[in-house]
Amino acid sequence: MKKAYDVIIIGGGIVGCAVAFELAKRGRSDILLIDKEYLSSGATGRCGAGIRQQWGSMLNATLAVESTHIFETLEDYTGYDRSCGLNQSGYLLLAYTEKEWEQFQENLAVQHSLGVDSFTVGLDENIYQYVPHINTAGLYGATFCQKDGHADPFHCTFAYAQGAKKMGVDILTYTHVDQILAEQGKVKGVLTDQGEFSANTIINCAGGWAPGLAAQVGDEIPVFPERHQIMVTEPVAPLGADGKYMPMVMSFSRKFYVQQTPHGSLIMGIGETEPISFNINSTWQFLEKCSKVVTDTLPALKELRIVRQWAGHYDMSPDRSPVIEFSPHAEGLVTICGFSGHGFMVAPRTAILVANALCGEDDSIDIKMFASSRFQSGKLLLEPSVV
Ligand SMILES: Cc1cc2nc3c(=O)[nH]c(=O)nc-3n(C[C@H](O)[C@H](O)[C@H](O)COP(=O)(O)OP(=O)(O)OC[C@H]3O[C@@H](n4cnc5c(N)ncnc54)[C@H](O)[C@@H]3O)c2cc1C
DSSP: OOSBOSEEEEOOSHHHHHHHHHHHHTTOOSEEEEOSSSTTTTTGGGSOOEEOOOOSSHHHHHHHHHHHHHHHTHHHHHTOSSOOOOBOOOEEEEEOSHHHHHHHHHHHHHHHHTTOOEEEEOTTHHHHTTOTTOOOTTOOEEEEETTOEEOOHHHHHHHHHHHHHHTTOEEEOSOOEEEEEEETTEEEEEEETTEEEEOSEEEEOOGGGHHHHHHTTTOOOOOEEEEEEEEEEOOOSOOSGGGOOOOEEEETTTTEEEEEOTTSOEEEEEOOOOOBSOOOOOOHHHHHHHHHHHHHHOGGGGGOOEEEEEEEEEEEOTTSSOEEEEOSSSBTEEEEEOOTTOHHHHHHHHHHHHHHHHTTOOOSSOGGGGSTTHHHHOOOOOOSOOO
């Protein structure tokens, strides 16, 4: 194996693999991607893989809309010969207060300005056309977008990785990056448990571990890992209208999401604040709490058996938007993290943004706004609609 590269990418989640692909697509060569385990072994392989365009901030909506367009053709885009499992079964978003409903109206205006076909759903018989089993008690209003949905996080990651490999990217798994090497304010390479590899550009896509690696050269990125649990029921017949599978049902104020997958299982989670840690153990308390919250809105699910649960961590940033940091301490180092629980769905467009910046290509989004200096300047990238 070669020891000298132009670019080293740390992290084989969807972000690292998509960045590798986009760089290779732009003609960059001599790229090595390293992961300490297997591709998608981090948050990516543990996520709900929901993809929604119903965002409240223009920035997130833009990233999500343009990423969705790529997910829609990801197999052709990357030359992948299997399905990436995109299923656009829709998202029904629920508002439980007048204030939340007003926010939804503002969100719709943002979405419509980007051409998203999202709309309000009446609480009369109309809502049952989307989710027949919904309990509308306490509900103020709802919005729906058919083009929202979910995909297979493993296949999406593998599609990018295989596409990158075909263009010459080397991928090294089960290799731990112990140290980012820098000299006189410039990166030089990485020290791993398989030896040293040199490169003048290092792209740190290590998810929740990224701030720890960046700190080795003095970059202080206030992103921290937070456990989030998720669970799955036995498969059942379609619970949506007209024999369709139930779309994603999500509430920001009640902090839950639940969707039916194409093989009939329901996958669900809740928003919980946890201590900062890499702990990804599962708890029975989560099963109880999540079941209670979700079945208040969907009582029909009370009869279902839970077959599996697991956890992963969100890489949380203070304003819950991503950080893209061109290191002020080690030239050539870029850290991409802080996706705060929605990095899967925005990874395709984020990778394009980073690749454009590294290849000197223009982009309609100003990458500088993602720098962590925003936490000092107060120019936060706030998002009103997250679980
Ligand atoms: C329960 C749960 C549900 C979620 N649901 C959704 C959802 O519905 N929609 C959505 O958009 N997002 C969701 N997310 C968030 C999403 O999973 C992440 O934002 C996204 O996967 C981040 O991708 P990444 O590539 O940045 O990080 P990761 O997937 O974490 O990849 C980082 C990689 O870096 C590697 N690495 C770390 N340190 C080192 C090192 N020192 N040396 C070598 N390799 C290293 C790791 O092994 C890992 O593979 C969810 C997350 C969780 C936990």
